[in-house]
Amino acid sequence: MNSWLRFAIYVVAAPLIGGLLAGWDRRVSARMQSRRGPPIAQPFYDVMKLWQKQNLANCPSQNYYVLFFLALVIFTGGLFFAGADLLLVIFALTTGSIFFVLGAYKASSPFSFVGAERELVQMMAYEPMVLLTAIGMYMVTKTFNVSGIASNPGMLILTLPGIFLGFIFALEIKFRKSPFDLSSSHHAHQELVRGITTEFSGRTLAMIEVAHWYENVFLLGWVYLFFASSPLLGVLMSLVVYGFVILVDNVFARLKWQTALGSAWAVTAVLGLGNILVLSLQR
Amino acid sequence: MTLVLALVLVPLLTGLILFCLRAEWPRRMVVVTVTAAVCVGSVALACLPAPMVLGELPVSRHAINEGMLAIEALMGLYILWVGVRSKHWLIVLLMLAQGAVMGWFEWMAKGDVPAGQPLLVDKFSMVMALINGIVGGGICLYALGYMKEYHTVAHRDVPDRRPFFFLLLFVFMGAMFGLVFSDDLPWLFFFWEITTLCSFLLIGYTQTPEARKNALRALVMNLSGGVTFAVAILLIYRNPGNSTHDLGLQNLIKSDHAMALLPAALLCFAGITKAAQYPFSSWLLGAMVAPTPVSALLHSSTMVKAGVFLVLRLAPVISGTTVGLMVALVGGVTFLIGSLQAITTSEAKRVLAYSTVANLGLVVMCGGIGTSEAVWAGVLLIIFHAVAKCLLFLCVGVVEHKLHSRNIEDMSGLVLFMPKVAVMMLIGMSGMSLAPFGMLMSKWAALKAVVDVYPLLSAFIIFGSAATLFFWVKWMGKLVETVRPQDRVVKEISLEESVALYVLSLATFLACLLFPFVSTRFIEPYLAGVYPEPGQVNTIMGHGNTIIMVAMMVVVMLFPLSFLSRGRGVKVVDPYLGGANIEGRTGFAASGGAVESVVMRNYYLGGVLNEMWLTRVAVAGSAVLLAVMIIWAIVKIL
Numbered sequence: 001m002n003s004w005l006r007f008a009i010y011v012v013a014a015p016l017i018g019g020l021l022a023g024w025d026r027r028v029s030a031r032m033q034s035r036r037g038p039p040i041a042q043p044f045y046d047v048m049k050l051w052q053k054q055n056l057a058n059c060p061s062q063n064y065y066v067l068f069f070l071a072l073v074i075f076t077g078g079l080f081f082a083g084a085d086l087l088l089v090i091f092a093l094t095t096g097s098i099f100f101v102l103g104a105y106k107a108s109s110p111f112s113f114v115g116a117e118r119e120l121v122q123m124m125a126y127e128p129m130v131l132l133t134a135i136g137m138y139m140v141t142k143t144f145n146v147s148g149i150a151s152n153p154g155m156l157i158l159t160l161p162g163i164f165l166g167f168i169f170a171l172e173i174k175f176r177k178s179p180f181d182l183s184s185s186h187h188a189h190q191e192l193v194r195g196i197t198t199e200f201s202g203r204t205l206a207m208i209e210v211a212h213w214y215e216n217v218f219l220l221g222w223v224y225l226f227f228a229s230s231p232l233l234g235v236l237m238s239l240v241v242y243g244f245v246i247l248v249d250n251v252f253a254r255l256k257w258q259t260a261l262g263s264a265w266a267v268t269a270v271l272g273l274g275n276i277l278v279l280s281l282q283r
Numbered sequence: 284m285t286l287v288l289a290l291v292l293v294p295l296l297t298g299l300i301l302f303c304l305r306a307e308w309p310r311r312m313v314v315v316t317v318t319a320a321v322c323v324g325s326v327a328l329a330c331l332p333a334p335m336v337l338g339e340l341p342v343s344r345h346a347i348n349e350g351m352l353a354i355e356a357l358m359g360l361y362i363l364w365v366g367v368r369s370k371h372w373l374i375v376l377l378m379l380a381q382g383a384v385m386g387w388f389e390w391m392a393k394g395d396v397p398a399g400q401p402l403l404v405d406k407f408s409m410v411m412a413l414i415n416g417i418v419g420g421g422i423c424l425y426a427l428g429y430m431k432e433y434h435t436v437a438h439r440d441v442p443d444r445r446p447f448f449f450l451l452l453f454v455f456m457g458a459m460f461g462l463v464f465s466d467d468l469p470w471l472f473f474f475w476e477i478t479t480l481c482s483f484l485l486i487g488y489t490q491t492p493e494a495r496k497n498a499l500r501a502l503v504m505n506l507s508g509g510v511t512f513a514v515a516i517l518l519i520y521r522n523p524g525n526s527t528h529d530l531g532l533q534n535l536i537k538s539d540h541a542m543a544l545l546p547a548a549l550l551c552f553a554g555i556t557k558a559a560q561y562p563f564s565s566w567l568l569g570a571m572v573a574p575t576p577v578s579a580l581l582h583s584s585t586m587v588k589a590g591v592f593l594v595l596r597l598a599p600v601i602s603g604t605t606v607g608l609m610v611a612l613v614g615g616v617t618f619l620i621g622s623l624q625a626i627t628t629s630e631a632k633r634v635l636a637y638s639t640v641a642n643l644g645l646v647v648m649c650g651g652i653g654t655s656e657a658v659w660a661g662v663l664l665i666i667f668h669a670v671a672k673c674l675l676f677l678c679v680g681v682v683e684h685k686l687h688s689r690n691i692e693d694m695s696g697l698v699l700f701m702p703k704v705a706v707m708m709l710i711g712m713s714g715m716s717l718a719p720f721g722m723l724m725s726k727w728a729a730l731k732a733v734v735d736v737y738p739l740l741s742a743f744i745i746f747g748s749a750a751t752l753f754f755w756v757k758w759m760g761k762l763v764e765t766v767r768p769q770d771r772v773v774k775e776i777s778l779e780e781s782v783a784l785y786v787l788s789l790a791t792f793l794a795c796l797l798f799p800f801v802s803t804r805f806i807e808p809y810l811a812g813v814y815p816e817p818g819q820v821n822t823i824m825g826h827g828n829t830i831i832m833v834a835m836m837v838v839v840m841l842f843p844l845s846f847l848s849r850g851r852g853v854k855v856v857d858p859y860l861g862g863a864n865i866e867g868r869t870g871f872a873a874s875g876g877a878v879e880s881v882v883m884r885n886y887y888l889g890g891v892l893n894e895m896w897l898t899r900v901a902v903a904g905s906a907v908l909l910a911v912m913i914i915w916a917i918v919k920i921l
Contacts, residue, residue: 057856060853061846063853079831087730095719101756101760102760102763105759105763109859116760121886121888123749124752124753128742128745131730131745135738138734144731258891261888269742273742276738276739276741
């Protein structure tokens, strides 16, 4: 398939899939807590409602940062599904996230400020593992290109088990779910209020929501890469991982940033670098 | 040939002229004219074919060598005097050791002129000359406005020795030109020592006790590098395989590797001291007591760049050896620990200094890996780092004069009251840390180069760059947040300062856009000359990545445009403060009616990272690595 076509499909389909996944998340979480939960399409209703709300802001320019965050996240995922260089994809995602963080700084409220600082700590926590995942895939497949990695005949999980586990750990942080919901909680009644998203409302908040859908689909696409030689298993495992993340979200309480950073780096060093060590000894 | 000599000699002579000029206006005229000339000269040089065929020197080589020897002896005596005066016996000892080694060498050489060309201008020297001409020139220009304000407004207590200051600035620049054009090691050593002495004098410019102490520290560390440099020259001369007594750097690179390894290790040691790698990085951190143009000069275009220049030049010799691995490890340790330390401090110049140390660590790491791919990344890092770091230093200098503080916490809301400088600082920081700007792209190339040779060493880069991101973005956030609106500063920057700052901001963008051109025009031909089979060095630009990067660049550059519709359809409200807001956004009523003001401070991760402790670890670790490097090279030769 043409890479431009895949880019276009991602741009159109990712929010649909991402929204449904978010709905599924809420439904499953509710069941875990013995509630009925909202309809599966609830996230779409939420976004549509947010879109019609009045546009409030602390700083007139803060919303542009979010607009660029959304644009860069779409761009990142598009690059990934078009089969571009994995490291370039990571850097594009990082740049996008930085726009988000700067938007929160710009909002100049103590809660969004704390959220922004913690989001940076979280980025610092997961970034090494994410880069290491790309390196591990490169060492096995000899290419950084997503298209090349996806067409690798062997299944990557078999040679990269440590990297896979480390990557799941990084995903927990990246999804901003418990125990790593340090920068923005789902419920606005805690000490964080809503952290990084506290001062965003209306359309801007809707954009953040949609950006997360895009991001989640892209990240699950990356999980798929570990099983790419068997597409069906790949899709299944992506969903299993997503379900696992929801489970963990409901089981754990929030950790302190020190623990988040320390444990993430320790996991990267042990599981990630351990796996790399094994690979480099095999060459 | 004339152009090359002019680039070295004109700044030196200008320095002497400026030393004699006491009045403000003539100095201005001279500085502006000469910096413009030097810029044009270095650009013109870059347009010539390379490696350049250099004609005969206008004066006999013998006479030049004698002259250099005389100047070197004078410098040595001066340094001895400094050591005795300040009772710093280590300086005396190192200087005597260096003098003894060089004396032995001269006695054996007995003035005979070695074979080979003393000067070599290849594509790498051209790139370095461009950096030195444009960035260094910008700094000299900036220094005009800055030093005036420094002595008349900000620091009246410091004695006004501006003629001396500009003398040093230009001599420094000339010496750097000489250094990058020299191939003959004694010549290179001559310019090397001039930069050591100039940096000592510049760091001690204010003559406060702290400045003196830090200047002496810089001198000690650089002298230790000087000693190993001198020993390396002697070893190459004594090498039985070297019958023509060719002391050229190129000759060393092409000679038998087993014999070249020990001299190369010693030269790398010298490069590591000059590039302020651990365990020697404290001299660069201490150097920030000097006025800002000095810091900018030391950090971006000269001095530390001389160190990494030498390491990258030697990369083909040490590549794949234990010496190379040790050099790479020292660079890796420095990159990781330097980046972590930059998180812990709120002093702007200190953050910049740590970031310089860290980024040079990455270049040294590339040099130690030494494959053509790694050297390619290293050269790019030098270019992008010089431009962006210089811009940042000069901006911090301006802010320091207006705020009387270099604390990042005090820069909160800078976009409101010093918008021009704040935007330029943001450009500089994006240039240092964000895709698709140059530094990140070259880090990417470095990462690929490392993974191909020593995959485990990528650990230094991945953890280090995560830390890098943290401290840059929290600083950027501090600049854009606006808790307490303040009045705009009336006149932000003087004319000379603004010219330098605008040029550098533009250069940050241009360097990124011209990056494929710089690669094909300069770096790839250089590598083709040095490596027999350079292979595909430009791995990160293939596969349509260029288009993607340009697309990203366009997206990021569109960002300022979005401000055209600023505030349209947005209702501005006060933030949520967890209580009733008082005076808009600066305070709130807490429980019991107490009025609390809003205070937001960045994270410095104090509980996890400790600056002192990190320094100790890095110094101990890198000292061991350097010891292993030297010992291994000695064992290998026996």
